[in-house]
Amino acid sequence: MTAVETVALAGLLAGTLDITATSTLFALQGLSIERLWQGIASGALGSPAFSGGKRSATVGLLFHFVIALIVAAVYYALSRRLPGLIESPFVCGAVYGTVVHVVMSRIVLPLSAAPKRVFSVKAFLIQLVIHIFFVGLPIALIVSHTSR
Secondary structure (H helix, E strand, O other): OOHHHHHHHHHHHHHHHHHHHHHHHHHHOOOOHHHHHHHHHHHHHOHHHHHOHHHHHHHHHHHHHHHHHHHHHHHHHHHHHOOHHHHOHHHHHHHHHHHHHHHHHHHHHHHOOOOOOOOOHHHHHHHHHHHHHHHHHHHHHHHHHHOO
16 A cells, blocks of 8 residues: 555544544534534634524535544655554554544644634543544554554
């Protein structure tokens, strides 16, 4: 499998698992999935994303998958220089999922145009678990598997 194919598979799988888990949590809380996806779009579009209907929700979903592909590409690139990422995908994937979550929630999101939210330990921990199991681990396992 080529590098592009590996990154595409890892990014699309992680993106799908992540958005499915978070969308499910939103739905279980009676919240709109469209609003979740608009929230993602608000990172670039700001508050107007919430009045953009299905169009801005679609933009948010597209941004989500672009980010997932970038996250997969970074892991793949690092794995070329750090063979431990291939040799120990479970540990490295869990650590990578943690790093991705912390970077996104504590650096990228605050610097984005998204409306600022009050920090919630519960939401932070739920998203941390999602990023470990549905982002970091799938990416690490796919990169490891296709690199052997």
